Amino acid sequence: MREAILNNLDNPRQLEVLYRDNQTAFTQSFNSIYEELKHNKTAAVWYERLNYGGPGIARDSTNEQTFTIIASVLAGLIAKLPELLSINEEYFYSRNVAFIVLPLLMAYFLRAQKSPVNRIIQVASITLLSLLYINKLPVATKSDTLILACIHLPLFLWTLLGFSFVGDKVADHRKRLDFLRYNGDLAVMLALIAIAGILFTALTIGLFHSIQINIEKFYGQYVVVFGVSAAPFVGTYLVRSNPQLVGRVSPVIARLFTPLALLTIIAFLVAIVTSGKDPFTDRDFLIVFNLLLLGVMALILFSVAESSKAAHNRNEVLLLFVLALTTIIVNGIALSAILYRITEWGITPNRLAVLGSNVLILVNLVLVTRTLFQAVRNSQKGAALRVENVGNVIAGFLPVYSLWTVIVTFLFPVLFDFK
Numbered sequence: 001m002r003e004a005i006l007n008n009l010d011n012p013r014q015l016e017v018l019y020r021d022n023q024t025a026f027t028q029s030f031n032s033i034y035e036e037l038k039h040n041k042t043a044a045v046w047y048e049r050l051n052y053g054g055p056g057i058a059r060d061s062t063n064e065q066t067f068t069i070i071a072s073v074l075a076g077l078i079a080k081l082p083e084l085l086s087i088n089e090e091y092f093y094s095r096n097v098a099f100i101v102l103p104l105l106m107a108y109f110l111r112a113q114k115s116p117v118n119r120i121i122q123v124a125s126i127t128l129l130s131l132l133y134i135n136k137l138p139v140a141t142k143s144d145t146l147i148l149a150c151i152h153l154p155l156f157l158w159t160l161l162g163f164s165f166v167g168d169k170v171a172d173h174r175k176r177l178d179f180l181r182y183n184g185d186l187a188v189m190l191a192l193i194a195i196a197g198i199l200f201t202a203l204t205i206g207l208f209h210s211i212q213i214n215i216e217k218f219y220g221q222y223v224v225v226f227g228v229s230a231a232p233f234v235g236t237y238l239v240r241s242n243p244q245l246v247g248r249v250s251p252v253i254a255r256l257f258t259p260l261a262l263l264t265i266i267a268f269l270v271a272i273v274t275s276g277k278d279p280f281t282d283r284d285f286l287i288v289f290n291l292l293l294l295g296v297m298a299l300i301l302f303s304v305a306e307s308s309k310a311a312h313n314r315n316e317v318l319l320l321f322v323l324a325l326t327t328i329i330v331n332g333i334a335l336s337a338i339l340y341r342i343t344e345w346g347i348t349p350n351r352l353a354v355l356g357s358n359v360l361i362l363v364n365l366v367l368v369t370r371t372l373f374q375a376v377r378n379s380q381k382g383a384a385l386r387v388e389n390v391g392n393v394i395a396g397f398l399p400v401y402s403l404w405t406v407i408v409t410f411l412f413p414v415l416f417d418f419k
Helices: 002-007 012-021 023-036 041-051 055-079 081-085 089-100 102-112 117-136 144-166 173-209 216-241 249-275 283-307 314-345 349-377 388-415
Strands: none
Touching: 002 012, 002 023, 012 023, 012 041, 012 173, 023 041, 055 081, 055 089, 055 102, 055 216, 081 089, 089 102, 089 117, 089 144, 102 117, 102 144, 102 216, 117 144, 117 388, 144 173, 144 349, 144 388, 173 216, 173 388, 249 283, 249 314, 283 314, 283 349, 314 349, 349 388
16 A cells, blocks of 8 residues: 555556555555655645544544453453353354454444444344344254354345445445455464464463462363454454555455466366266265365455455456366356256255356356456456456356355245245
8 A cells, every 4th residue: 555655646546546545554554654755745634634634543542442442351251252142152152252342343334434323223133133033943963054054144244244334334445355355364363363372372371380289170160262253353453443454465365366277176177087987976075175165265355455456467357267167067066066966866955055056156157257267358468457357247246256155144944844
C-alpha cells in the first residue's frame, strides 16, 4: 500500500480507488509516510481528510480493544458450557461449535460497519433460528443428514459473517473480495498465534514441572480453551488495526504454494495412472480426492483474491491458469466417480451433497480459468497483467455457495426424512 500511494500521488482517481478498496490499510500506510510527503499539497489534503477529528480514532481503538476482550471471554465461557451445565460434550460441540465464535465476530463487524438496527435484527434472527434448528434435529445413532447439517451450518454462518462484513454493499464485488482477503490474513495471523501459543504453553508447563507442580490438566481445561476461543478475535483485531503485519505475507504464501500445488496435482494424476488405483469404487480414495480438490480450489481463490488488483507478469498468470486447468481435470475425475457411485448404488444424502459441491466448484473453476485465459491471450508478451475480472468472477459466485449451504443444512434433513 505504501508503494501504491507514493506511485499515485499525482493520480487523484487512483488514490481514491486505493482508499475505497481498503480504508484502514490506506489510512495507516499514508500516516506512516506523511512526514516525507507533508510539503506535497495533495498529501496535505489527504492528511486532513483522513485525520480530521483524530481524537475519535483513539477512542474507537480503545473500544475495539474492549470489545475484543469481552468477546474473547464470552467465547471461552460458551466453549465451557458443557462442563458448566453438564451437557453432553459430543452433542454440544458437534452441533454448536460454530456458535462459539462466529456470532460474536458478526457482532464485531456489524458494530464496525455502524449497521442499522434492521440489519442487526436480520443477522441476529437468522443466527438464533439456526441455533434452535440444529439443536432440535432428532438425535440418531447414525444420521447422514445430521452430519451434513453439522458440517454445512458453520459454512452457512460464515456466509452470514460475510454479510455482516460487507455492510450495506452486499452487491459490491470489491467488498466481497475484501472479505476473502480478511479470511486469508486471519488464517496467517491464527497460524502465528498458534505457534506462539504452543511455545508459550511448553515453556509454562516446563517451568512448573521444574518445581514439581503439575498444571497440565488445569492449563488444558481453562487456559488452552479460553486461548483458542480468543484467538479469532485477537487475530481479527490485529489484522484490522495493523494490516501491514500480514498484508505482505499472504501474497508471498500464495506465490510460494501455487507452483507446489501444481506439481502435487500433476504428480497425483500420474500416480493414479501408474498405480492402477480405481477412484470409482474406493470411497476413502474419493474422500482424499475431494479434500485435495478443495485445498487447491482454496489456494486458487486466495491467490486471485490477494492479487486481483495488482499487476502480474505473464508467467504468474500463466501459472494460475495451468493450476486452474489441472484442477478442472481433477474435478472431472472426482465428478465422474461420484456419478458412477450414484448410478451403481443409488442416491444418498452424502453422495448428493458431494455431487452438488463438486458441480459448483467445477462451474466456478471453468469461469475462473476462462477469465485467466482471456487475460493471458489479450496481453502483450512481457507486459504486466491485471486480473480484476477473475476477482469479480469469484466474488459473484460466493452467493451460490451460500445458497448450497442453506439447501444442505436446512432442506436435506427434511428431504431425506432425517436419515
